[in-house]
Amino acid sequence: MSGDLGAGKTTLARGILRGLGYEGKVKSPTYNLIELYKISRLYFYHFDFYRFNDPIEWEEAGFREYFNADAVCLVEWPEKAGGLLPRADLQFFFHITETDRNVEIQANTEAGRRCLEHWQALSSP
Ligand SMILES: Nc1ncnc2c1ncn2[C@@H]1O[C@H](COP(=O)(O)OP(=O)(O)OP(=O)(O)O)[C@@H](O)[C@H]1O
Numbered sequence: 001m002s003g004d005l006g007a008g009k010t011t012l013a014r015g016i017l018r019g020l021g022y023e024g025k026v027k028s029p030t031y032n033l034i035e036l037y038k039i040s041r042l043y044f045y046h047f048d049f050y051r052f053n054d055p056i057e058w059e060e061a062g063f064r065e066y067f068n069a070d071a072v073c074l075v076e077w078p079e080k081a082g083g084l085l086p087r088a089d090l091q092f093f094f095h096i097t098e099t100d101r102n103v104e105i106q107a108n109t110e111a112g113r114r115c116l117e118h119w120q121a122l123s124s125p
């Protein structure tokens with residue numbers, strides 16, 4: 001999830017978790033860098049890499065092992081990890097204009113495309 005400070009990344013993450021049935025508090029991972037949610041059999045990790053000053057800090061934090069096929073990883077400020085992060089299935093680009101807010105969603109993989117198609121089917125009448 002990419003976009004300026006306050007663009008709405010955490011707010012959308014909260015909505016996604018609500019949509020998955022999580023009813024507890026959804027904190028911004030700004031200070032802890034990571035928040036874990038166990039939803040049914042799903043491991044859902046919410047990261048915020050804003051505080052990293054150098055991509056090497058991402059490597060040293062040991063976060064690479066979280067990015068595996070059993071987990072959903074949602075990342076705010078992915079650019080702070082430089083090119084070290086694996087390719088995202090979906091990328092979200094948040095924009096705030098003078099009159100509204102919008103988000104552009106890009107699928108980069110087959111899994112991402114399937115997810116987006118499913119989402120579109122759910123939201124069309
Ligand atoms: N679609 C929206 N409409 C109105 N207000 C919104 C919307 N999305 C987010 N906000 C408000 O904007 C503020 C910042 O949102 P949020 O914390 O989601 O931003 P963020 O992109 O995660 O920022 P950061 O980069 O600091 O983590 C919050 O007060 C939130 O309620």
Ligand SMILES: [Mg+2]
Binds near residue numbers: 011
């Ligand atoms: Mg945030």
